[in-house]
Amino acid sequence: MTQGAAVPLSAEALAPIGILDPQGQLLPGAEDPRLEREQLLAMYRGMLRIRVLDERMLALQRQGRIGFVGTATGQEAAVVGTAAGLAPSDWIFPGLREGGAALFRGMPLEEYVGQMYCNTYDTAKGRQMCNHFQHQAGNFVSWSSVIGTQLPQAVGAAFAAKQRGEGTVCAAYLGDGATSSGGFHCAATFAGVWKAPVVFLIIDNGWAISVPASKQTAAASLALKGKTYGLPARSIDGNDLLACYVETRAAVERVRAGGAPEILHLKTYRMMGHSSSDDPTRYRDTAEVEAWSKRDPIARAKRYLEGRSWLDDARDERLREELDAEIRGVIKTVEAAAPMALSTLVEDVYAEVPAHLRRQYNAFLESARKHGDARPSDVPFPL
Amino acid sequence: MPTLTLIQAVNDALKTVMRQDQRVVVFGEDVGLKGGVFLATEGLTKEFGEQRCFDTPLSEDGIIGAAIGMALNGLLPVAEIQFQDFIFPAFDQIVSEAAKFRYRSGGMYTVPMVIRTPYGGGIKGGLYHSQSGEAYFCHTPGIKVVVPSTPYDAKGLLIAAIEDPDPVLFLEPKRIYRSVKGEVPEGHYTVPLGTTRTVREGNDAVVFAYGAMVSVATIAAEKVAAEQGKQVRVVDLRTLSPLDEDSVLEHAKQTGRVVVLHEAPRFCGYGGEISALIAEHAIEYMEAPIVRVTGFDTPFPNTLEHHYLPDERRVCDALEKVLTF
Numbered sequence: 001m002t003q004g005a006a007v008p009l010s011a012e013a014l015a016p017i018g019i020l021d022p023q024g025q026l027l028p029g030a031e032d033p034r035l036e037r038e039q040l041l042a043m044y045r046g047m048l049r050i051r052v053l054d055e056r057m058l059a060l061q062r063q064g065r066i067g068f069v070g071t072a073t074g075q076e077a078a079v080v081g082t083a084a085g086l087a088p089s090d091w092i093f094p095g096l097r098e099g100g101a102a103l104f105r106g107m108p109l110e111e112y113v114g115q116m117y118c119n120t121y122d123t124a125k126g127r128q129m130c131n132h133f134q135h136q137a138g139n140f141v142s143w144s145s146v147i148g149t150q151l152p153q154a155v156g157a158a159f160a161a162k163q164r165g166e167g168t169v170c171a172a173y174l175g176d177g178a179t180s181s182g183g184f185h186c187a188a189t190f191a192g193v194w195k196a197p198v199v200f201l202i203i204d205n206g207w208a209i210s211v212p213a214s215k216q217t218a219a220a221s222l223a224l225k226g227k228t229y230g231l232p233a234r235s236i237d238g239n240d241l242l243a244c245y246v247e248t249r250a251a252v253e254r255v256r257a258g259g260a261p262e263i264l265h266l267k268t269y270r271m272m273g274h275s276s277s278d279d280p281t282r283y284r285d286t287a288e289v290e291a292w293s294k295r296d297p298i299a300r301a302k303r304y305l306e307g308r309s310w311l312d313d314a315r316d317e318r319l320r321e322e323l324d325a326e327i328r329g330v331i332k333t334v335e336a337a338a339p340m341a342l343s344t345l346v347e348d349v350y351a352e353v354p355a356h357l358r359r360q361y362n363a364f365l366e367s368a369r370k371h372g373d374a375r376p377s378d379v380p381f382p383l
Numbered sequence: 384m385p386t387l388t389l390i391q392a393v394n395d396a397l398k399t400v401m402r403q404d405q406r407v408v409v410f411g412e413d414v415g416l417k418g419g420v421f422l423a424t425e426g427l428t429k430e431f432g433e434q435r436c437f438d439t440p441l442s443e444d445g446i447i448g449a450a451i452g453m454a455l456n457g458l459l460p461v462a463e464i465q466f467q468d469f470i471f472p473a474f475d476q477i478v479s480e481a482a483k484f485r486y487r488s489g490g491m492y493t494v495p496m497v498i499r500t501p502y503g504g505g506i507k508g509g510l511y512h513s514q515s516g517e518a519y520f521c522h523t524p525g526i527k528v529v530v531p532s533t534p535y536d537a538k539g540l541l542i543a544a545i546e547d548p549d550p551v552l553f554l555e556p557k558r559i560y561r562s563v564k565g566e567v568p569e570g571h572y573t574v575p576l577g578t579t580r581t582v583r584e585g586n587d588a589v590v591f592a593y594g595a596m597v598s599v600a601t602i603a604a605e606k607v608a609a610e611q612g613k614q615v616r617v618v619d620l621r622t623l624s625p626l627d628e629d630s631v632l633e634h635a636k637q638t639g640r641v642v643v644l645h646e647a648p649r650f651c652g653y654g655g656e657i658s659a660l661i662a663e664h665a666i667e668y669m670e671a672p673i674v675r676v677t678g679f680d681t682p683f684p685n686t687l688e689h690h691y692l693p694d695e696r697r698v699c700d701a702l703e704k705v706l707t708f
Binding site for chain 2: 091093122123124125127128132134136141142144146149151152153154155156157158159160161163164170182183185186187189190193344347348349350351354355356357
């Protein structure tokens, strides 16, 4: 480790903790965590999978086959490194760009792509717009588009786990923009007071759509925010897979052992627009993007793996092709999905479909049948 | 059978479920050792410990956000918002999150939770301790809205709300917290959500009311009976959302003359929905225009609150209108 005091106060001490330099070499004074080959390759694969998926999804969006993509390009180490630092039973309350963490936890690719198509492969039954993932079996909670609301929820879920003595930790992901939200303030307040087993993972990618992180706070670093809530906080090089993993794991285990909730501030960069609907050249300098492209997290991890003789260009290319082939196959499957049952319009509002919704649906169905929008399997509710 | 006030019945309901189900936790501002500003949670921390009834930091969005997380992860939270007027910092959590979790997750994630909060005027509380905000929440699919008007219903409905698989906003008419008393069975019982209660029989007209307005409607009905010999039915809606629409339509058809009564402002208020429902499905049964008796379309006043709040005189005037049309 080069840096690393919890709750640093001076600007110098806020330099992000790193293990690898952008060339994938150990930083002076840093210690190689000597992770197992299989584990490292799995993490590398998890990052590359996100990169390839995002590329494919963007292409689909440009072709008009899906509606919206919010890529994690440039942030793959922050997503996978943190996810890998959690125990499989820990809960994740994600934001927009953490879908790759669900995949890393075993979310079937059909469900991921199904969510991008919002069709019957989507476990949320197409209720949410694209890029809003959930994976219940992996404790990866449904996310809304509202910024910061998931944070006090993570604290509540952590409280429940603590109440039952389960030893589960809740990871609450947020972006730099969300640190300005009321949700962050109340979540950090409650977490501190309740000593809830939660770790806040601030993926600071520099931009909240078009607003730079410098306009979110006058504080020298987002890690400083931990101080006022009584939460230990660290800044980490979010493009350094090893540092993301090692620091997350250490924080999660401290919290699991009964330590105070923690904040990890992962400094990274959003290489693409906010979403497929955004043109970042309107508000940011391409020189900034170019500078960050030299810090690419996947290239860095690849160089490290090459240094350990666990990866080379040919194997990397093969892996990329495998991942792409799998994704293309899944896209074919998902595109052939059966149509959504019309009754999903009114189901899951309540545990049971109440009388007024049954009536509203039945009246709609009559009209849908008249206009040829219903299938034989779309039947009225009993009244 | 013990005779309890409405607030005692709320307290009794909480104790009853907390004794039976370890998953139930009660929290909010001042609900711990103090027992809440109205004493709804009196004695809970003492009996169940600070792990199950506790004070929170002063943040309504934190309270409701945390309650949602607890509900997602297996607890049955009963969160108190000290006054309904203070609920709006949590509006986002209620409307965007609690009410939508089941739907947006395709039923994978659910939030069985109750938000208890005192609402309504008549205690000289001014703008910020008197409001009736039910319409905001009734307009939000996915959350149930329940209002008791008697101690019996307060206990039975609250237990039903805590045991319900969906989030419930439980609005307690604070003006009658201590002024109504009634027999309340000991131990566990429920009053099913989504049902109305006929408070007073009568076939000449019907008044639909809820909360503190139920007794106002009943006094008016007695007065009309004494003075004009007309029998006015009074129906307590009890669950505002999802509403028992069949029951409302049945009462409307049987009487043909309808008054809707609430404290909240009129424009886009709950009475508009009742009126529209009847107009849409039972207009041919109506012998008179449907009349609403409500608060004014103003913020809640202080000094003149007794004029803002509908009283039996205004209800009698409305009944006069529908009975003589």
